[in-house]
Amino acid sequence: MRKTDSGRYDVVVVGAGAAGLACAGDLGAAGLRVRLLEAEDTVGGRMRxxxxxxxxxxxxxxxxxTSYPQVKRRIxxxxxxxxPFTPGVLVHTHDGFYRFTDPTRRPRQSRDLLPGRLVSGRDLLALGALSARDALAPASVLRRGPDGSTLTALAEAGVSPQLVETFFRPFLSGVFLEDELETSARFFHLVWRSMLRGTLCLPAEGIGAVPAQLASQLPAHVLRTGSPVGTVTPEGVTLASGGEVGAIAVVVATGQRAAGKLLPGLRVPGGRxxxxxxxxxxxxxxxxxxxxxxxxxxxxxxxxxxxxxxxxxxxxxxxxxxxxxxxxxxxxxxxxxxxxxxxxxxxxxxxxxxxxxxxxDALPAMSGPAPLSRRTRFGPGTYVCGDHRATSSLQGALASGARAAREVLQDLAS
Missing domain, CATH: 3.90.660.20 (Protoporphyrinogen oxidase, mitochondrial; domain 2)
Structure with a gap:
């Protein structure tokens, strides 16, 4: 079989989405010879x-x-x-619009949170306690908390079924891409924390500007687009075109379905x-x-x-x-x-x-209880990362890519 690249790389990373870009960047920064292969004509995966x-x-x-730790580190x-978007959301009901917003940011726009409008007095107290805990507690505390479904977590926090149906279910359905609120409770708390502490924005050139910036930070000649991978082998990878790229280690950083095809036996979640x-x-x-x-x-x-x-x-x-x-x-x-x-x-x-x-598969399903991070080692010299190995978010994808890089470096060093 003909060789696609001369010599042998330390690591081949398959997939130039957020996870693959983070992994390749960290490996390159550590001095390894890395090849990043992307099937499409540009980077980003679902962030296009x-x-x-x-x-x-x-x-x-x-x-x-803007509040994600990996974003602060890399972007x-x-x-x-x-x-930025205006903090909060407008909720359309039979009675017209109600504004759900953080009163600490826009106190003059918070009148709809007064008891008797969008929420009851009891809901207001429950929301205050829930938000204060999630915003102020260290993320590690939230990650170690009990897990179940988001619906159960809201009930345990004292949020009424009425407010769940009026606000939380409509809003979180767009966040988790499922309307049963079955997503992991621990993940919900982390998401709620990130919204309270950060700002939701749009880049001037669209969301694709984020992976484009990550790609621009890679060492020269690392990235190769238009190179779909056919199989993962003990010697590296073979390309759909028939060539091969040799490497000591291979990191599969694709979406979950493609990862399952490249790594038979890998258990992957469903998608939304x-x-x-x-x-x-x-x-x-x-x-x-x-x-x-x-x-x-x-x-x-x-x-x-x-x-x-x-x-x-x-x-x-x-x-x-x-x-x-x-x-x-x-x-x-x-x-x-x-x-x-x-x-x-x-x-x-x-x-x-x-x-x-x-x-x-815009987002991997995270029905609770669910692990918030999984090891990336799959087999000898083979690793897998992506938001399906962590949390269904940009933070999860970047963190999983960083973890794959750490585990590759540890194994190669030993």
Missing amino acids: TDHVAGFTVDRGFQVFN DLKALRLR TVTTFYHAAARAPLAEPVLVVDSRRRFLNTCVLSAVHPRFSTDGRALVSTSVLGSPGPTETAAVLRALDEVYGTDTTAWELVHRVTVP
């Missing part, structure tokens, strides 16, 4: 951005959280030219599928850069992206993003547009659908 009809659209609605936030619609409107139906959720759960969330970052539209029209679970057919799609008509209080019939993207 496209330019369609003059609009900047991500591969599914995504936000960037130049200023270079991303971030624009989401579809995002991008509509162009002559006028912005909402001028505020805020996330909107629906208490009737006709969609996961919607927002005017061009209100968050004007660069997302080049012709003056507003760009509206709306996400739903799964891959809806024509009937469900029409129902979503009717729901937007009601929620935004405007006629949506003239809106132009400029892009629709369905992302299978």
